[in-house]
Each structure stands twice: as structure tokens, then as C-alpha cells.
Amino acid sequence: xxxxxxxxxxxxxxxxAGDDAAYHRLLKAVAPxxxxxxxxxxxxxxQPPDQAEDIVQEILLAVHLKRHTWDSEAPFAPWLxxxxxxxxxxxxxxxxxxxxxxxxxxxxxxxxxxxxxxxSAGEVAAQLGTLPQRQRDVLQSIAVEAASIKDTAAKLSxxxxxxxxxxxxxxAALTGKLRDH
Amino acid sequence: MxxxxxxxxLAADNPHRAPRVGAVLSMALLVAAxxxxxxxxxxxxxxxxxxxxxxxxxxDMKFAVTLxxxxxxxxxxxxxxxxxxxxxxxxxxxxxxxxxxAVAIGSEAMMAPAMxxxxxxxxxxxxVCLVAIPAMSLPLLAGALFGLRHGAPxxxxxAGALAGLVSAGLAATLYxxxxxxxxxxxxxxxxxxxxxxxxxxxxxxxxRVLRY
Numbered sequence: 573x574x575x576x577x578x579x580x581x582x583x584x585x586x587x588x589a590g591d592d593a594a595y596h597r598l599l600k601a602v603a604p605x606x607x608x609x610x611x612x613x614x615x616x617x618x619q620p621p622d623q624a625e626d627i628v629q630e631i632l633l634a635v636h637l638k639r640h641t642w643d644s645e646a647p648f649a650p651w652l653x654x655x656x657x658x659x660x661x662x663x664x665x666x667x668x669x670x671x672x673x674x675x676x677x678x679x680x681x682x683x684x685x686x687x688x689x690x691x692s693a694g695e696v697a698a699q700l701g702t703l704p705q706r707q708r709d710v711l712q713s714i715a716v717e718a719a720s721i722k723d724t725a726a727k728l729s730x731x732x733x734x735x736x737x738x739x740x741x742x743x744a745a746l747t748g749k750l751r752d753h
Numbered sequence: 754m755x756x757x758x759x760x761x762x763l764a765a766d767n768p769h770r771a772p773r774v775g776a777v778l779s780m781a782l783l784v785a786a787x788x789x790x791x792x793x794x795x796x797x798x799x800x801x802x803x804x805x806x807x808x809x810x811x812x813d814m815k816f817a818v819t820l821x822x823x824x825x826x827x828x829x830x831x832x833x834x835x836x837x838x839x840x841x842x843x844x845x846x847x848x849x850x851x852x853x854x855a856v857a858i859g860s861e862a863m864m865a866p867a868m869x870x871x872x873x874x875x876x877x878x879x880x881v882c883l884v885a886i887p888a889m890s891l892p893l894l895a896g897a898l899f900g901l902r903h904g905a906p907x908x909x910x911x912a913g914a915l916a917g918l919v920s921a922g923l924a925a926t927l928y929x930x931x932x933x934x935x936x937x938x939x940x941x942x943x944x945x946x947x948x949x950x951x952x953x954x955x956x957x958x959x960x961r962v963l964r965y
Contacts, residue, residue: 638905692754721765
């Protein structure tokens with residue numbers, strides 16, 4: 573556990589220093605841990621585990637948009653798990669469930685559990701449809717078609733700067749819609 | 754959408770850099786302050802005898818009390834804007850104005866009383882105080898909440914209450930220069946009531962707007 577969490581902290585420091593690949597690796601590494609915790613939280617609330625992926629995606633968006641509140645001198649895992657807990661509690665409340673989020677849901681992921689397949693979820697996809705055309709096109713291109721910022725700019729006849737702005741605004745808007753819907 | 758696809762788009766947005774919560778909060782308070790000062794200048798203003806009042810240590814003490822509320826409240830609210838932060842270990846900072854007031858009340862009690870205690874406590878401005886501090890707080894409260902929205906507090910109502918303490922502390926600092934009641938008993942009663950009101954509003958609004 574320790575080694576894994578130290579690795580996360582290192583990756584997040586690199587990400588902040590401008591290493592996009594390290595950030596990508598970090599998010600891929602934490603997603604299974606978040607998924608396992610979300611499933612456990614749903615199970616405890618008597619909810620089907622197939623909603624776990626929506627919660628995972630919501631946590632990832634919050635992590636992304638609030639990462640400036642992480643102190644690079646502090647370990648990354650407690651920060652991540654705090655956001656995970658908050659988002660899980662919100663998600664269960666929205667489903668009208670009494671909430672029992674175990675404080676250890678996130679911290680104590682068993683190694684075997686972390687090896688679950690990734691999955692698709694509906695809420696982000698549904699909210700994507702409500703975004704302004706530009707933001708939707710950019711997100712579609714980068715997320716779904718795996719195009720680079722540069723290729724997306726060429727394809728949509730936008731400047732790279734405009735693509736970056738649309739991407740960030742799109743992600744922020746998605747987060748707001750998921751929170752308020 | 755597949756989670757791997759979402760992750761890809763987040764990684765592509767990694768170069769985006771958000772300002773720190775402290776920077777956003779400072780800017781928001783600086784933008785809000787002129788509005789509060791305008792309310793102060795229009796309806797209240799500095800008391801006429803301010804030059805002689807400054808020789809009264811209990812007049813100066815009011816500013817020490819209000820600033821010892823506002824500044825620690827800013828520090829604690831920034832601390833709580835981190836999701837993993839706890840109030841534990843930081844909450845005592847918020848007791849500074851209480852301690853200062855206790856010392857001030859004690860020292861006043863040891864002096865030959867200029868006025869009976871009930872007169873010192875009730876003062877002449879209790880109603881003005883209860884209106885002025887919340888009124889001047891509102892723009893600052895909006896600013897503080899806006900600034901803290903940039904953070905990720907785990908307890909939005911608590912963070913909102915802190916925003917209330919920040920704005921009430923700053924508004925009370927303005928008000929202290931208007932009010933002719935300098936007794937620590939007056940401050941402990943009416944400033945506290947006004948601050949509690951603003952804090953409650955902050956907690957209520959914060960529980961809605963500070964969710965992230």
C-alpha cells in the first residue's frame with residue numbers, strides 16, 4: 573500500500589511539473605481503486621454495483637478540476653480518498669439513500685480487487701450531449717477518437733489554444749452538470 | 754463514455770493551471786471591499802471624536818479583536834478548502850478574539866468604572882451594530898464564498914461559516930471606527946450577535962454553493 577501511494581505522489585508531482593504522460597498513468601492507476609471503493613459503497617447502500625462507473629467518472633472529474641488544492645508537499649492518497657468519499661456520499665444521497673460511507677472504503681482496497689476491468693458509464697455521456705457544439709466536438713475528438721490537441725485543431729479548423737480552452741471548459745461544464753442534475 | 758476515454762481527455766487538459774485558492778480568495782475580497790466601504794461611508798462613517806478615541810486603549814482593542822477574528826478565519830478557511838483537511842489543530846485559532854475579549858473585559862473590570870455595567874453592555878448603538886455589521890458583511894461574504902468555491906471543502910457548511918466569520922470580522926473592523934461604544938462588554942455582546950448572524954447565513958449559503 574505504502575509503495576503504491578508513494579508512487580502516486582511521485583506521479584502527481586511530475587504531472588504538476590508538466591508531465592502529461594505521468595498524469596495519464598496516475599489516473600489509470602487510481603481508477604480501479606476508486607471503482608472498488610465505489611462498488612463497496614453502493615453495496616452497503618443496497619444499490620446495484622453497475623452505477624459504480626458513473627461515480628468513478630465523477631470522482632475523476634473532481635480530482636482533475638480540484639487538483640490545484642493538492643499540496644505537493646503532502647501525500648496524494650489522503651487527498652484523493654477525501655474527494656472520493658465526498659463524491660460517493662453525494663452520489664448515494666442523490667439516489668435518496670441513507671449514507672454509510674465507511675472511512676476505510678477508499679484506503680483499504682485489497683490488491684485483488686484492483687484488477688477489475690474498466691467500464692463504460694452513461695451519465696457523463698448523457699451530459700456530453702447537452703454541452704455547446706464546440707466543446708462537445710473537442711471532447712468527442714480527444715476522448716473518443718483519441719486525437720491529439722494538434723489533430724483536433726486541424727480537424728475542427730480551430731487554433732490549438734482554442735481547442736485547449738474548449739476542452740477545459742467542457743470538462744468544467746460536465747462536472748457542474750453532474751453535480752447539479 | 755468509457756472511463757479510459759474520460760481519462761484521456763483529462764490528461765490532455767493537464768497543462769491547464771488553475772490559480773491557488775488563496776489568490777482567488779484575496780482577489781474576490783479585494784473586489785468586494787470597496788462595496789462594503791461604500792456602505793460604510795454612505796451610512797456610517799468614522800466617528801467624529803476619532804482623534805481622542807485613539808488614546809483610549811479600549812477603542813484600539815476593538816480593532817485587535819475584529820482583526821484577530823478576520824485574519825485567523827481567512828487562514829482556517831484556506832486550510833479547509835483542501836478536501837482532506839480537518840478543523841482539528843486549527844480551530845483554536847478562532848478562539849483568539851475570544852481570549853482577547855476576555856482579557857479586555859478583565860482589565861476593564863479592574864478599572865474604576867466610568868459607567869455602570871449595564872450601560873456599558875447595552876451602549877447606545879446596539880441596534881445600529883446589529884444592522885451595520887451584517888450589511889457591510891454581505892458584499893464581503895459574497896466575495897469570500899466566491900473565492901472558496903475555487904477550493905474543495907469536505908464540509909461546505911463549515912467552510913461557509915468560515916466565510917461568514919471572515920466577512921463579519923472585516924465588516925466589524927470598519928464598524929469599530931464608527932461606533933462610540935468602546936466597552937469590551939458591548940463588543941462581546943453585540944459584535945458577537947452580529948457575527949453569529951452573518952456566520953449562520955454563510956453556513957446556510959455555503960452548504961449549497963461550496964459543494965464541488
